[in-house]
Amino acid sequence: MSYQHGRLLSVPEAAERLGTGVRFVRRLIQERRITYVKVGRHVRIPEAALAAYIEANTVQPARRTRSHHRLAA
Template sequence: MTDSLLTVDQAAARLGTTARFPRRLIAERRIAFVRVGSHVRIKESALVAYIEGNTVQPIRRRSRLGRAA
């Protein structure tokens, strides 16, 4: 299986942000990236791992019986 290399603009589109956000992630070394000559690419799997690693799960609370919300 080959892992696609995404440009910064493509990664930003998948994240729903501007290109500045993935560039900042790269500069802060918060996401894995590949340098191809003078170009920077992000592996699709690295982007998925970043999203999964920063996904916050909802808190499940036990309901109080007999009380209204």
């Protein structure tokens, strides 16, 4: 697989960007829910992988529909 990863983030940097703790990011890695790179003993997360994770887990707001029936007061 040859594509540009961009900057590689450490686990604490990725946690800061997500606004979570380091344990959450480590769990994502352990469960292989996010792409990561092994650099020797170190684990790094590509910025593109973090952006893809955020995009894939973003929930759009529901559209509010108007009720055609009004309640009697």
